[in-house]
Amino acid sequence: MNTMKKTLSLLTWGTLSLLACSCASNQMEVTPGTPVFSNFTYTGQDAVYEQNPLASDEFYTPILQGCYPDPSICKKGNDYYLVCSSFAINPGVPIFHSTDLVNWKQIGHVLDRPSQLKVEDTGISAGVYAPTIRYNPNNDTFYMITTQFAGGFGNIIVKTKDPMQGWSDPIKLNFEGIDPSIFFDDNGKAYVVHNDAPEKALYEGHRVIKVWEYDVEKDQIVPGTDKVIVNGGVDLSKKPIWIEAPHLYKKDGKYYLMCAEGGTGGMHSEVIFIGNSPKGPFTPAPENPILSQRHLNADRPDKVDWAGHADLVEGPDGKYYGVFLAIRPNNANQVNTGRETFILPVDWSSTFPVFEGGMEPLKAKLKMPAGVTNQTGQNGFFPNGNFTYTEDFTSDTLDYRWVGIRGAREKFISTSPNGLTINPYDVNIKVVQPTSTLFYRQQHLNFTATTTLNYIPRSETDLAGITCYQSEAFNYVFGVTKKGEEDVLVLQRTEKGNSTVLASTPVKETRPILLQVKATGDQYTFSYSTDGKTFQPVGGTVSGDILSTNVAGGFTGAMIGLYATTGNDATAQ
Template sequence: MKKNQVVLFPVLLALFVFTSCNAQKNIPVFSKVVYEGNDDIYNENPLKADEFYNPILQGTYPDPAIARKGNDYYLVASSFAMVPGVPIFHSNDLVNWVQIGHVLDRKTQLKVHDTGISASIYAPDIRYNPYNDTFYMIVTQFAGGFGNMVVKTKDPREGWSDPIKLDFQGIDPAIFFDDDGKAYVVHNDAPNKGEELYQGHRVIKIWEYDLEKDQVVPGTDKIIVNGGVDLSKKPIWIEAPHIYKKDGLYYLMCAEGGTGGWHSEVIFVSDNPMGPYEPAPSNPILTQRHFPGNRENKVDWVGHADLVVGPDDKYYGVFLGIRPNDKDRVNTGRETFILPVDWSGKFPVFENGLVPMEPTLKLPEGVEYKAGEGEFFPNGNFTYSEDFNSEKLDYRWIGLRGPREDFIEITKKGLKINPFEVNIKEVKPTSTLFHRQQHKDFSFTTTLEYKPKSEKELAGITAVQSEKFNYVFGVTRKDKKHFIVLERTEKGSSKILASKEIDFKEKIQLKVEAEGDDYKFSYALNGGDFENLGGTVSGDILSTNVA
């Protein structure tokens, strides 16, 4: 875990079942799930014929990295303790994206069963090596004894190898393949022992990498950046390094300033991959930290970027950023943005990355905007409906600490969730199926067929920031009567905000909705109108600011 740094996790909306008894014969069925987003920013900024929306991946898709092979682009993001791990997307134009799966989709690759929700998978890097026609995904896994590791494949659509544990400390590893076939790994690390100067002082280290042994070469490690651009200014958290080669020079791009309000992207140059590296005179090349906090359509905390040459032979950069709600709280997590990059001079600069960012971008020439059509990932305001009648579960549905397949069953009636004897506050695999919150203003509705047999059984919807901060809304039983309950958990301490006795046949509709920081939980009995339970509650515990 990164000490004294913002660990940001978003709101996850989930269909859940909790039990503390053997309830395998009483299994709830969920159907007719509808997620609907309706943000003002999209209503007030309708797309023109030559525009698309930024971010390109809404909701929690942080720490993006991107690789190119021919006309194919592959993008990955952090996944922490969610299962499967490391979502991977494909595009031919950098605008329209299709999720093709997850890189870490087997228990042999991902061991997060006993770790906190914001631990485990940090900052993946993906690269294609043309010399052996192989893709590499290198990442830090803070769980299962892995540490830094790498997986490989010839085809990202066909699955990835089991992990190879790498023999070095630190975080945020990235791999670089030079023109001569040699390979290198760079990463964030602590300064040499006894040389720590201040809190947040970190270094960037490089190693030679043996492609035959898939291991760093012992003794080749070297510190190439100490602290950041200007050590005298005590820069914090130099991290997320990537090396690029252009016009015979080697460029090292890193995030600097921590993951909060001082986040930025900086760049260095050298004539040798092992350094020494000199910072550009115009750093940072991307940041939003200098603008008023009350600016319209605020995008903040931008950084952790990666560069790629687009199909138009121009450079583009993907990076993370946040869009806080009306209370300046972060409930949708770190999202993936893209900007064109001007590299006409010696150093690259993100176009319009040093001025307040806009919600739309110009389409590259010849590209048609297809978001939300067919398999293309939706963008802007959209509605996603799920009846769970397909043999294969949509990739946007994820589990926590354990595979979805361990507790779900797709039936003719809908999705069965076989309950684990565990609740959302425990650091164990949970019988919960999650969907990201992707808008500030949204609703998430489902139909539940279930009649709990005891007060030890509970099923419904949970809105989760972590195991210590969440809302639980669902159906339970007490004294031979059924109740709908709303529970708030803050700092691990739970309180029932509201409960009501209900009389229903077999099915009940449940809904959570938000307008900015105001959340409401409602239910409908036997096909009737929705009725609110607990009034309007704050989204504070679902935000990074509080949780």
């Protein structure tokens, strides 16, 4: 057994011992209908990391596992900042900081106030799309520009002098389309590029890239300056689809336009163009795409796929690097962890940048930039690879990894020495509105998540427990409710909005009770324990298919939720 596996085993047994002690302790006072969660443990056990231990000069990619798609990156001096799409997650747009591109700390969310984020009534895959973060050295200001499909916003921009200190309220921008990116030239001028519809669509997926001049003083595009700089993609005669996620760069006096092409699925890729002006004309590189996995053997081992939607930055060693999204499908080729943030070195020694290894099967680990020490999972840095995350919910502030969907988490939770109290809403997990659920992203193909629940349901409309959630229409609910005077555990599957109770079982000792979900690729099991030692499955092994993007559609990965409701419809059999 290697060192990582030994560590995981010790952590897991140690945690279960603590949970067993918790179950053996005196029951704490609980308000009926109001659950208290404690001792949450998440352990990832993916074979690819067990089979590829790190050397002292290596690190793992993806650097952000789980639903952290559409990455964008910028730098100021030695500081790097990275943001990702958040869709209907609240707060919106997670932001990370690094000084070496290997070790990342989440420093918060860009859109963390009600005035900035209005996603309360939107589907899980609407909301905030494809942010771009940029630093403008001409006025020492950071900008984040994005599309918010909710709250009447559309395309917006926010700014700050210090990303550690929060961001301005949104400024609504006067153009249509999606995926905006801002570029600051060294002469003080600024430009916005974005995806838009063509004047006349020639085929399904036909899009264009537009550029506008941007008035930095007024924080608005300059009316009448828009121009189409890419029509369709690299070669319109081949009917390329979904040219999007454009970014402008300047190097050696030339302007480069990099875009995603092919749609954010199996045909995804990254392409590059060159021009003498930010407004073009732009000529595609002779060798496009510069990043893709679409041409490779579908049955390759440890498959990484869907690579694209990239952004470039100069690294601490003077070499360029590119962050991008990709997916790691499970054994059934399902995409449950969603689109994740990967990184690769980029060779820009010639005219055009090329992702090193970007057209070959992507590997799990890379060489670190010279002089960097891998601290992932330590000293507050985000973990990756296989790891165990524990949370007792006794701190006054929650880890940034815990989020709500649509509604702010602060509206329904509180923490104390006893753990996390959820004040349940009267709606269940299937509504397109805020629910009383605190979410943690699924970050591995194989994982175990366990929590202790202290709860007294009052009726059949009360339920508290765990949800595995892909969207409001695709999810599992595993929780404690009532059937008559009896406490019962139920397992409910919802597919396309239609719910079925797969199994239920009476439980006499429900205070406290341990609830656990375990995934081995596509196989999920939901279990419980009343003694902290022995777990009993409910409903046997079930498919994780409804937790995948392949089946559920949309753009998000699966999430594990601590859930409570007074509007339960999962009735025990």
